[in-house]
Amino acid sequence: MSSKNEALFSKKNRKLITDPLNDNNPVTTQVLGICSALAITVQLKPAIVMALSVLAVLSVANVLVSLLRNLIPSRIRIIVQLVVIAALVILVDQVLKAFVYDVSKELSVFVGLIITNCIIMGRLEAFALGNTPWKAFLDGLGNAFGYGWILIAVAFFRELLGAGTLFGYPVIEKMGLYDLGYENNGMMILPPMALVTVGIIIWVQRAKNRDLIES
Amino acid sequence: MQDLVNIFIKSIFIDNMVFAYFLGMCSYLAVSKTVKTSIGLGFAVIFVLGITIPINYLLENFILKQGAMSWLSEDFASVDLSFLSFIMFIAVIASMVQLVEMIVEKFSPALYGSLGIFLPLIAVNCAILGGSLFMQERAYTSIVEATVFGLGSGIGWFLAIVGIAAIREKIRYSNVPGPLRGLGITFIITGLMGIAFMSFMGIKL
Numbered sequence: 001m002s003s004k005n006e007a008l009f010s011k012k013n014r015k016l017i018t019d020p021l022n023d024n025n026p027v028t029t030q031v032l033g034i035c036s037a038l039a040i041t042v043q044l045k046p047a048i049v050m051a052l053s054v055l056a057v058l059s060v061a062n063v064l065v066s067l068l069r070n071l072i073p074s075r076i077r078i079i080v081q082l083v084v085i086a087a088l089v090i091l092v093d094q095v096l097k098a099f100v101y102d103v104s105k106e107l108s109v110f111v112g113l114i115i116t117n118c119i120i121m122g123r124l125e126a127f128a129l130g131n132t133p134w135k136a137f138l139d140g141l142g143n144a145f146g147y148g149w150i151l152i153a154v155a156f157f158r159e160l161l162g163a164g165t166l167f168g169y170p171v172i173e174k175m176g177l178y179d180l181g182y183e184n185n186g187m188m189i190l191p192p193m194a195l196v197t198v199g200i201i202i203w204v205q206r207a208k209n210r211d212l213i214e215s
Numbered sequence: 216m217q218d219l220v221n222i223f224i225k226s227i228f229i230d231n232m233v234f235a236y237f238l239g240m241c242s243y244l245a246v247s248k249t250v251k252t253s254i255g256l257g258f259a260v261i262f263v264l265g266i267t268i269p270i271n272y273l274l275e276n277f278i279l280k281q282g283a284m285s286w287l288s289e290d291f292a293s294v295d296l297s298f299l300s301f302i303m304f305i306a307v308i309a310s311m312v313q314l315v316e317m318i319v320e321k322f323s324p325a326l327y328g329s330l331g332i333f334l335p336l337i338a339v340n341c342a343i344l345g346g347s348l349f350m351q352e353r354a355y356t357s358i359v360e361a362t363v364f365g366l367g368s369g370i371g372w373f374l375a376i377v378g379i380a381a382i383r384e385k386i387r388y389s390n391v392p393g394p395l396r397g398l399g400i401t402f403i404i405t406g407l408m409g410i411a412f413m414s415f416m417g418i419k420l
Binding site: 028031032033034035036038039078079082083086087089090093094108109112113115116117118121190191192193194195196198199200202203204205206207210213 | 234235236237238239240241244245298299300301302304305306309335338339340341343344345348349352392393394395396397398399400401402403405406407408409410413
């Protein structure tokens with residue numbers, strides 16, 4: 001690897017962050033981490049907390065595994081990775097319980113499920129095991145952002161159309177749309193609509209980027 | 216007895232792992248291309264959920280929960296180890312999957328042939344860990360209830376993946392708009408199936 005005389009933010013390294021945002025998005029292209037992306041997107045606040053938690057776990061886990069990559073025997077690497085992830089998730093869970101208890105209650109089991117969030121395992125397997133810590137860190141950041149923006153976009157539409165609020169602030173009511181006969185679409189709050197929303201995001205993304213279309 | 220039937224029906228239809236909580240979506244999307252492989256994975260999930268949930272139930276109630284260790288001595292009554300539950304549950308799941316794989320390979324090579332490749336995949340299937348975490352959150356009162364819940368959730372997941380696989384086999388002959396092909400349409404069909412499953416919510420148990 002020629003990373004010794006490579007600048008910290010060389011073109012290649014910048015690509016590690018920008019790629020997962022669109023062309024190689026973990027949710028819509030790599031199909032990783034769908035479970036949590038759908039379940040906690042009824043409102044914006046939990047979605048942002050979840051995105052930040054995944055950001056913390058993914059970037060730190062990527063760096064740790066990348067540092068350990070020459071020490072881990074490949075036969076037991078899954079267990080090692082799981083232990084690293086589980087330890088980090090316990091930390092995140094304790095922090096959430098201490099500082100934002102109500103959101104932590106809302107996320108319920110889904111904080112714990114970051115452990116089995118396939119984005120994290122997937123990136124550890126595919127990237128951190130074969131790259132230097134700095135690159136792994138950038139890759140972690142990039143993928144966490146790619147995951148985060150999908151999460152926030154889905155939550156934005158579901159909260160706005162379903163409940164007429166953003167971060168709990170009644171946007172639609174303040175704009176006076178209810179007086180004109182506007183109604184909230186209660187369906188958007190129900191779980192199945194999260195799937196349809198992600199389906200539509202995929203549709204829009206692939207319509208713009210024809211290379212991604214499956215045959 | 217009636218409680219058990221209620222938990223069973225509820226975990227299959229009303230609290231369906233896939234349609235109500237989106238658990239196990241990754242393998243649900245990746246392995247649902249043909250009915251045959253999805254049946255294999257579905258059985259493996261039922262199997263592993265039915266085994267790990269009772270074990271994690273015992274772990275939770277005799278070691279991790281606050282005061283759970285008072286059966287050892289009165290001094291432990293105030294010990295609360297529940298923050299360790301994630302790491303304990305995932306360790307149990309990973310090792311049980313390994314153990315199940317070895318046992319199945321030894322005693323039933325035919326079953327191993329059909330489940331084989333899917334078993335290791337299951338260790339990181341969120342439906343399995345999710346089952347254990349829901350078991351912890353809902354605080355079932357006996358190990359029988361926990362086992363029934365585990366089997367029911369597994370069967371619910373099985374139904375979902377076999378259903379979507381059958382639809383995907385047929386949809387290959389339809390003219391889906393290019394950008395929606397593959398992943399996109401699968402998401403939307405899953406959403407529609409979820410809406411269908413929501414009609415079970417009206418059932419009062």
